[in-house]
Amino acid sequence: MVQEAVRAAKRDSDFVVASFHWSEEYKKLPSASQKKVAHATCDAGADMVIGTHPHCIQSLEWYGNSLIAYSLGNFVFDQTWSEPTMEGILLELTFVGRELLQARLHPFVILDRAQPNFLDPAGSGAVVLRQVFEASKGLLPW
Numbered sequence: 756m757v758q759e760a761v762r763a764a765k766r767d768s769d770f771v772v773a774s775f776h777w778s779e780e781y782k783k784l785p786s787a788s789q790k791k792v793a794h795a796t797c798d799a800g801a802d803m804v805i806g807t808h809p810h811c812i813q814s815l816e817w818y819g820n821s822l823i824a825y826s827l828g829n830f831v832f833d834q835t836w837s838e839p840t841m842e843g844i845l846l847e848l849t850f851v852g853r854e855l856l857q858a859r860l861h862p863f864v865i866l867d868r869a870q871p872n873f874l875d876p877a878g879s880g881a882v883v884l885r886q887v888f889e890a891s892k893g894l895l896p897w
Contacts, residue, residue: 757792758799765800769853773801778809778826781839784890785813785825797821802855805846811839812886816894822858833869841865842883845873860884 757773764771773796777789785793785806793804797818804823806813813825828843835841841864849857862880863871874880888895 757796761796761799761801770802770850770855771800772803772805774805774807776808777806778813780809781811782809783811783813783839783886789825790816793823793825794818797823812842812844812883812890814890814894815887816891817896818894822855829865830863830871831865831869835865835868842886843871844883844887845871860887 761771761773775789775792777792778785789806793806793816796804802821804821805827806823806825807827809826810829811826812828816823816825824846827846829840830843830845843863843865845861845863847859847861848855849859860876862874862876862883864874864879864883866872874883876884
């Protein structure tokens with residue numbers, strides 16, 4: 756069903772983003788079944804897959820010509836009882852026509868009851884970015 760929906764969306768769209776509510780809460784790595792679904796979705800034509808639900812950051816993957824963000828973490832949420840549930844990344848995407856040219860990661864921490872506050876990527880945000888890159892080893896082309 757997902758592949759059919761993606762193919763249909765691709766016929767009428769310049770860029771297709773599929774979003775899934777998946778994963779086990781607080782797991783820092785995607786499961787084999789998540790990867791299988793993400794890959795099949797991209798194979799059907801999705802340009803990007805973005806996952807939600809685990810309340811923490813998971814890995815990024817470049818698969819073929821598609822970007823997969825298994826989980827960006829919480830954004831506006833009130834789980835302030837642990838660092839992983841208070842950290843996340845925001846994707847800033849740059850396009851030239853239909854082509855995704857650049858994806859920038861903006862780390863943040865949630866403070867003051869569900870308010871994301873951006874972090875300096877070279878300062879305290881490096882801790883958040885390091886989690887993403889460590890989880891993404893072998894999945895990105897750099």
